[in-house]
Amino acid sequence: MITIDKEKCTGCLTCLSVCPFTVLEEVDGKPQLAEGKCCMACMHCAAACAEKAISFGEQEAILQSALTKMPEGFDKELKGHILRRRSYRHFSSEKVDRKLIEEALEIASWAPSAKNQHPTKWIIIDDSTTLEKIMGHILKYAEENNISPEIISEYAAGNNVVMGTAPTMLLAYASDYAISAETDTAIAMTTAELYLQSKGVGTCWAGYFKRMCNAVPEIKELLPKIPRAHSFYGAFMMGYPKDEEYLHIPERIKRADIKWV
Ligand SMILES: Cc1cc2nc3c(=O)[nH]c(=O)nc-3n(C[C@H](O)[C@H](O)[C@H](O)COP(=O)(O)O)c2cc1C
Missing domain, CATH: 3.40.109.10 (NADH Oxidase)
Structure with missing residues (x-):
């Protein structure tokens, strides 16, 4: 289960807004695990926390490597x-x-x-x-x-x-x-x-x-x-491909079939 470092937490409650299952609730302006809710360990709360205040038990909840920006033309x-x-x-x-x-x-x-x-x-x-x-x-x-x-x-x-x-x-x-x-x-x-x-x-x-x-x-x-x-x-x-090289993009006879409502 996730744990929240109350010292680091500033009470911005971003973690609550990104949790897919309302596993977190606000108590006195700070997030807390709600009773009886099941956390699926997606770590969205930790990924959105500016203060890095959330961990997963003894484990890290986020990667330490920095999130890179999408390069131009990606x-x-x-x-x-x-x-x-x-x-x-x-x-x-x-x-x-x-x-x-x-x-x-x-x-x-x-x-x-x-x-x-x-x-x-x-x-x-x-x-x-x-x-x-x-x-x-x-x-x-x-x-x-x-x-x-x-x-x-x-x-x-x-x-x-x-x-x-x-x-x-x-x-x-x-x-x-x-x-x-x-x-x-x-x-x-x-x-x-x-x-x-x-x-x-x-x-x-x-x-x-x-x-x-x-x-x-x-x-x-x-x-x-x-x-x-x-x-x-x-x-x-x-x-590793051998004697197989594609010089063109093949046509797709069946293209996206979309209905808008
Ligand atoms: C679920 C699935 C199973 C496939 N099984 C085979 C297979 O057993 N043998 C094979 O030669 N190609 C197999 N293919 C490849 C398809 O024939 C190929 O994706 C399709 O002809 C389109 O070609 P492309 O992937 O180069 O665009 C399979 C593709 C999918 C998605």
Whole structure:
């Protein structure tokens, strides 16, 4: 729970105005935790406090690094980056730098999530033998159960639609009881993807891979055990792009469909 340093607090009550759930109330001109309210530890109160008077128990409630101003022209840079993002499926055999993946997933912790639950956890597979074994199980399962026959026909034609030629695969899992596991995972992954692509890493969402990892028990045996009532909610192919460069931004046939009321 958050704690308020009454010495530092000037009673401006900005913290009350930004709290999403009226967890704070005013008592004698100063903020105080209201009885029976549940704090979701979003730290908005601390982020808005000019006096740095709020902490989270023994922990810091804010980062010590200074909040930088948005540079001039950032909107155009950001728009360009979003339009340049592509799904890459052709990679060199070089594994993606582990420190860079960890940095991207750390940054993804700042993505929004329902009730600030941040339910998504990560498994990264960059062992080529394990990836080959997983692909073998996927092909067998698809054949035996007549599921997604294009996985098999494309593979036979030299095109792996499940993993591309990725040396690294990322899996995201979460509790099935999280309020919004699929959405939270998608937002975290989108955040990580935009950062990874800004650092020269190619990514592609891997829907087949995610589905198969949920469906095929033999694949789960090759991976770290995930807790009961948890599922895979997302996956990426990852690597350094090879023989794949986009010179233009593709047209989007389906553009924003908006109704104003
Ligand atoms: C949830 C999701 C699952 C996807 N699964 C796969 C996949 O299994 N294999 C694949 O090659 N591409 C997959 N894609 C990539 C899409 O085909 C791609 O995003 C789309 O064609 C648009 O291309 P772009 O991302 O380069 O703009 C997936 C994308 C999403 C969002």
